[in-house]
Amino acid sequence: MKLLFKTRIKETGGRVAWLTTRGSKHVLELNWYPKGYRHGGKTGLDHLAFEVKDATTAYKKLTGRRKGAMAPFKEGSWMLAYVRDPDRNWIELGSRLRVTRKR
Numbered sequence: 538m539k540l541l542f543k544t545r546i547k548e549t550g551g552r553v554a555w556l557t558t559r560g561s562k563h564v565l566e567l568n569w570y571p572k573g574y575r576h577g578g579k580t581g582l583d584h585l586a587f588e589v590k591d592a593t594t595a596y597k598k599l600t601g602r603r604k605g606a607m608a609p610f611k612e613g614s615w616m617l618a619y620v621r622d623p624d625r626n627w628i629e630l631g632s633r634l635r636v637t638r639k640r
Contacts, residue, residue, distance in 0.1 A: 538565065546570075562577040564588055566629075583626035584619070592632040599630075 540566065543554040551570035557563065566586035589595045593609045596618035599604045607619035611634065618630045 584629050585622075586629035586631060589630050589632050592618045592630045595630045595632075597621065599628075 538556040541555040541557055545552055549570050551639055552569045552616045565624050596609050599620045609618040614634050616632045620628050622628055
C-alpha cells in the first residue's frame with residue numbers, strides 16, 4: 538500500500554495514517570493511540586476506517602455477522618457506522634453525504 542498522509546493526533550497523542558493501493562479509489566485509515574488511552578483497546582488500535590459507497594447498506598450487510606455494531610448516524614458531511622471484527626476491534630464504515638444546493 539502507498540502512504541497518502543500521516544500525522545499525530547494532538548488531542549490523544551495518537552497517530553493516523555491514510556493508505557491506498559495502486560489502481561484503487563479506496564483509502565484505508567489507520568488510527569493508533571498510546572497505551573492507556575481509554576479508546577485504544579488492549580492492542581492500542583482504536584479502529585480501522587473504510588470509505589464505502591453507502592455506509593447504511595454496508596452496515597446492513599455486516600451486522601448479521603458481527604456483534605456490537607453501532608447503527609449508522611450523520612456526522613458533518615459523513616454517514617458513519619461501526620461494526621466489530623472477530624478480535625473486537627472497531628471497523629468504521631463511512632460514506633460522504635451528497636450536498637444539495639438550493640436553486
